[in-house]
Amino acid sequence: MSRTKLRAGLLTGASIMAAVAAGTAKAQSDTDRAPEQVVITAARSISEQYQLPTTTESVTIDQIMQSVNVVNTEDALKYLPSILVRKRHIGDTQAPISTRTSGVGASARSLIYADGVLLSALIGNNNSFASPRWGMVAPDDIARIDVLYGPFAAQYPGNSIGAVVEIATRMPDQFTASAHARVAWQDFEQYSTRGIYPAYELSARIGDRLRRFSWRASVNHLHARSHPLAYVTATRPASTSSAGLAVTGAFDDLNRSGAAIAVLGAGGLEHQVQDTLTFKAAYDIAPAVQLSYTAGLFLNDDKAGVQSYLSDAAGNPVYSGSLNIGGYNYSVGTAAFANNLYRLQETHWMHSASVKSSTQGPWDWEIVGSLYDYGESKQRIPSVAPPTAFGGGTGSITDMGGTGWYTFDARMFWRPQGMEGANQLSFGAHIDRYTLANERHATTEWMSGSAGALLTAAKGKTETYALGCRTCGGLLPASSSPRAGAMSSGAPMTASISPRRHRFRSCSPRWIRPTSLPRRRWPGRPQAPGH
Numbered sequence: 001m002s003r004t005k006l007r008a009g010l011l012t013g014a015s016i017m018a019a020v021a022a023g024t025a026k027a028q029s030d031t032d033r034a035p036e037q038v039v040i041t042a043a044r045s046i047s048e049q050y051q052l053p054t055t056t057e058s059v060t061i062d063q064i065m066q067s068v069n070v071v072n073t074e075d076a077l078k079y080l081p082s083i084l085v086r087k088r089h090i091g092d093t094q095a096p097i098s099t100r101t102s103g104v105g106a107s108a109r110s111l112i113y114a115d116g117v118l119l120s121a122l123i124g125n126n127n128s129f130a131s132p133r134w135g136m137v138a139p140d141d142i143a144r145i146d147v148l149y150g151p152f153a154a155q156y157p158g159n160s161i162g163a164v165v166e167i168a169t170r171m172p173d174q175f176t177a178s179a180h181a182r183v184a185w186q187d188f189e190q191y192s193t194r195g196i197y198p199a200y201e202l203s204a205r206i207g208d209r210l211r212r213f214s215w216r217a218s219v220n221h222l223h224a225r226s227h228p229l230a231y232v233t234a235t236r237p238a239s240t241s242s243a244g245l246a247v248t249g250a251f252d253d254l255n256r257s258g259a260a261i262a263v264l265g266a267g268g269l270e271h272q273v274q275d276t277l278t279f280k281a282a283y284d285i286a287p288a289v290q291l292s293y294t295a296g297l298f299l300n301d302d303k304a305g306v307q308s309y310l311s312d313a314a315g316n317p318v319y320s321g322s323l324n325i326g327g328y329n330y331s332v333g334t335a336a337f338a339n340n341l342y343r344l345q346e347t348h349w350m351h352s353a354s355v356k357s358s359t360q361g362p363w364d365w366e367i368v369g370s371l372y373d374y375g376e377s378k379q380r381i382p383s384v385a386p387p388t389a390f391g392g393g394t395g396s397i398t399d400m401g402g403t404g405w406y407t408f409d410a411r412m413f414w415r416p417q418g419m420e421g422a423n424q425l426s427f428g429a430h431i432d433r434y435t436l437a438n439e440r441h442a443t444t445e446w447m448s449g450s451a452g453a454l455l456t457a458a459k460g461k462t463e464t465y466a467l468g469c470r471t472c473g474g475l476l477p478a479s480s481s482p483r484a485g486a487m488s489s490g491a492p493m494t495a496s497i498s499p500r501r502h503r504f505r506s507c508s509p510r511w512i513r514p515t516s517l518p519r520r521r522w523p524g525r526p527q528a529p530g531h
Contacts, residue, residue, distance in 0.1 A: 229268030267340020395446025
């Protein structure tokens with residue numbers, strides 16, 4: 001072998017060995033290098049913050065802005081599982097939620113909070129005046145929404161049997177200002193009601209943070225028109241007759257029980273003008289202690305109209321009387337259309353104050369107080385039939401002014417092993433007081449007249465005092481060996497004592513056992529007119 005070939009072979013072998021050595025050194029260097037640390041941060045849900053033994057679904061403001069068309073605050077819940085908001089139109093003030101256990105007619109079986117302030121109107125259990133006060137939260141103020149399913153958390157009262165909705169609002173870290181304009185419309189056609197019903201909303205938000213002090217203010221203005229909220233119907237008589245004024249335009253249909261009816265017209269065609277103003281200020285007393293105050297004002301001016309499908313031989317609309325429709329004699333009373341023609345004026349106030357610590361250490365505490373007041377709530381309804389009622393006439397005024405509630409909650413949290421520790425204890429106290437004032441007065445001018453004689457009255461006060469306690473800890477120390485038949489090491493146990501009238505037990509990796517304490521309530525009694 002020549003020297004040239006030998007030298008070439010040696011150089012080639014040396015190159016291969018050098019490459020292998022370099023690769024081995026690099027691999028060793030990569031092995032010795034510490035893995036890159038990736039930190040993921042996200043806000044905790046209510047269940048995670050307080051270690052609550054309940055199923056929770058959440059949605060953040062980023063998710064809402066990307067996937068939900070939000071005009072009113074309650075719209076943010078529309079895609080969460082097992083939750084239905086009975087919202088009939090934009091601006092609807094009677095929008096309760098329903099869950100798998102409670103329907104839309106059971107508004108008192110679920111709770112809605114905003115920053116710990118109760119928005120549920122527990123003055124009734126229906127889908128009308130006892131609906132949640134969604135208007136006290138501006139959509140632009142939402143930070144996240146948590147929905148807790150079922151009555152499994154001791155810190156909530158028994159009304160949480162359906163679900164608890166916790167709305168957390170956001171505060172600015174620096175000066176911020178924003179404005180939005182939203183437009184929506186609905187093309188509606190049913191029976192003889194046809195039209196486009198628009199909604200216009202303007203909103204603005206401003207806030208700032210100056211060292212320890214932060215504040216924000218929001219304003220929302222809404223104009224909305226609704227499709228019919230009700231239809232005026234009459235049950236078909238058993239036999240034909242030639243009696244009554246002959247009219248045309250009615251529609252033959254069946255009611256939900258299958259009985260034959262005549263659809264006479266539409267009612268509850270609302271035109272709403274709403275204004276919502278909210279203000280919140282917060283001051284950091286200490287690095288982990290914050291004092292906050294929130295105020296809200298809700299204004300609602302609602303005018304509802306009616307539409308009759310009936311007309312006489314001259315083409316004039318007909319609203320009441322003894323009518324002959326298709327060979328049947330119907331007696332259509334004054335209230336048939338009049339009860340769907342109304343005016344509603346509302347002025348509601350909300351105030352809340354809270355002091356909370358968030359040390360994330362062994363001890364944390366919070367104190368929250370809230371007040372909700374129906375400053376004005378008057379609904380005016382005529383007692384004369386249209387078309388006379390369109391120009392005025394006698395009627396009634398239903399006044400709920402003075403209705404309202406206040407709540408107070410104080411809680412302590414002990415975590416001897418920190419936020420992620422297995423052993424935790426929380427306990428607290430709750431007080432609430434609800435006042436219902438519902439009077440109906442006669443008036444000589446239903447559109448603008450003053451209240452006259454008292455016709456009916458329903459008044460009452462309800463108070464609740466409650467104590468709650470919840471523990472969460474490991475059944476066995478981490479170093480212990482489980483005995484035969486025992487649960488695995490470190491399995492958590494949760495025991496709760498709360499003001500509810502039910503018990504729940506579950507044999508699973510998590511043990512839950514709420515226990516009831518007596519509740520003190522003094523339900524109000526309706527008062528006779530004149531008392």
